Amino acid sequence: MVYDICPEEILTDSLNANSDRINELNKILKNKNYDDIRNDYNIFKEMNNICFDKSRTYIIAEKNILLDNAKKDLHNILEKLHLNSLKSFVDIGCGYGQYPRASYELGVQKNIGIDIKSNKMWDDYTIKGKCDYLKINICELAKYERFSLVTSFNAFEHFLEPELMLEAMSRFVEDFLYIRFYPIWNDTDGHHMYRKIHVPWWHLIFSDTVVKEYCEKNNIELNKNIFSQKTVDFNTNMFNKWHAINYFIMFTKFNKLKLKNIDTHFSHRHIWFLHKFRNVLPKISNEELLLEGFEVIYQREKISNHKSSIFDLHKVIDRITSQFNRH
Numbered sequence: 598m599v600y601d602i603c604p605e606e607i608l609t610d611s612l613n614a615n616s617d618r619i620n621e622l623n624k625i626l627k628n629k630n631y632d633d634i635r636n637d638y639n640i641f642k643e644m645n646n647i648c649f650d651k652s653r654t655y656i657i658a659e660k661n662i663l664l665d666n667a668k669k670d671l672h673n674i675l676e677k678l679h680l681n682s683l684k685s686f687v688d689i690g691c692g693y694g695q696y697p698r699a700s701y702e703l704g705v706q707k708n709i710g711i712d713i714k715s716n717k718m719w720d721d722y723t724i725k726g727k728c729d730y731l732k733i734n735i736c737e738l739a740k741y742e743r744f745s746l747v748t749s750f751n752a753f754e755h756f757l758e759p760e761l762m763l764e765a766m767s768r769f770v771e772d773f774l775y776i777r778f779y780p781i782w783n784d785t786d787g788h789h790m791y792r793k794i795h796v797p798w799w800h801l802i803f804s805d806t807v808v809k810e811y812c813e814k815n816n817i818e819l820n821k822n823i824f825s826q827k828t829v830d831f832n833t834n835m836f837n838k839w840h841a842i843n844y845f846i847m848f849t850k851f852n853k854l855k856l857k858n859i860d861t862h863f864s865h866r867h868i869w870f871l872h873k874f875r876n877v878l879p880k881i882s883n884e885e886l887l888l889e890g891f892e893v894i895y896q897r898e899k900i901s902n903h904k905s906s907i908f909d910l911h912k913v914i915d916r917i918t919s920q921f922n923r924h
Contacts, residue, residue, distance in 0.1 A: 611869040619873055621647045630876045634802065641796065641807050648795040660693070660718050667699035675703075678746075678773050678894070685744040687711065689766060690752025694730050698722035700746075709744075711735065735765045743771035753778040753844070753891075754787070757837050760847055767853040770897050774854060779890020782838045783881060785867045786889075789836065793817050797867035798886065801879050840881070841888045854895035864889040 612619065625643050626634070634640045658666070675683070684707065686700040691710030700708045701724065710719075710730045719730040731737075747770050756762040766774055780786040788800040794817070799808065811817070841861070848859055864887060871878070871886060878886065 607865050608868055608872060611865065612872065615869040618647050619869065622874065626874055626877055631802065631879055634877055636804050636807060638807050638810055641799070641803050641811055644796045645794060645799075645811070648797065650795065660695070660721055663693055663695040663718075664698055664702075664722075667695035668702060671696060671699045671703060674748075674775055675746075678775070680746070680773070683745045685709075685742075685771070686746050687744045687748070687769065689735055689747065689749045689762075690755070691730065692716065692751075693718040694722045696748060696750065697730070698728050701728040705745075707744075735762060743769050745771050746773050746775065748775045749778070751778045754781050754836060754839070757835055759837060759839065759844070760851075763847065763851055764853065767851075767895070770854060770895065772897060773857075774893075774895040776848075776893040776895075777891065779862060780864075781841060781844065781888070781890055782836065783840050783885050784864065784889040787836075790817075797870040798878060801881070802877060841885045841891075844891055848891070848893050851895075855898050857894040857896050858892075859894075860892040861888050862890045862892065863887045 622644065625640055625647075629640075675681075683700070683705045686697060686705045686707070687709045688694075688696040688700075689711050691697060691712050693716050694710040695718075697708040697710040706727065708728045710722075710728075711733060712730070713732065713734070715730070715732045722728060723730055747766055749766065753759055753762070753776060780789075783801070785797045788794070794808070794811075796802070845859070845861075849856060868887065871883060875883075
């Protein structure tokens, strides 16, 4: 039940804040279930208008703001890992490149950012020999030595073959691999079409055909990578559509590095929708629908055959798996 993972006051506040839109949605969703609305264009259109939140603003951060936030974040990560100093740093899927530059400004001498596409901010952050950005496939890192800290932020949901990427990343880890990403596919924003479509979990509720029709009729630029297609090229900016349990199993079973910790992050922003309109959502557990991301920490073993762990991994797997298998 939702109440097992969310304090009752959060749900109460959420319902009160959304009372008007709940009433409007009730009118069009009354007595309808998932199968009734999945291919209904008119319902999608009405729901999108009702769910639009005028009070929610989106700020595109300037490069100095991105850099300042990255420095604070990276400083906190280093404290969490009990690292007083770093020899080298690489960020895989670096985007704007703020984390390698932040690492340089925190005193690390060798910093590299890697992505499959370049970004206009790269030139501002680049310092040759100190802070470089590479538009390459991760596998091309073979020419480099290992790095003290390897990070990946908000990239794993885009890798078509996450296992392959995790394996590739592990080869270049001297000490720690730090992974953090959200929203994953089961999250309300897993579609990555922020500011354009507003129905919570619309990518799980409605068919691709309905969404495409709405985008075309309303001049919304289509990101074809969101919709159903098959490809074997993992080195493209796409979405693997993995659900939380798939990631959890991958991270816990990976044995090339020692798993130090794995945390799941939950979002209650749309719990009002989950509570009032559960019948229009697919049969995915409440826990998984509210889970928006992961934070994972690996460490390279310095002593072979070391079997101790900071937590009982088998108990964690059993607990999370049983939660995600509930409907």
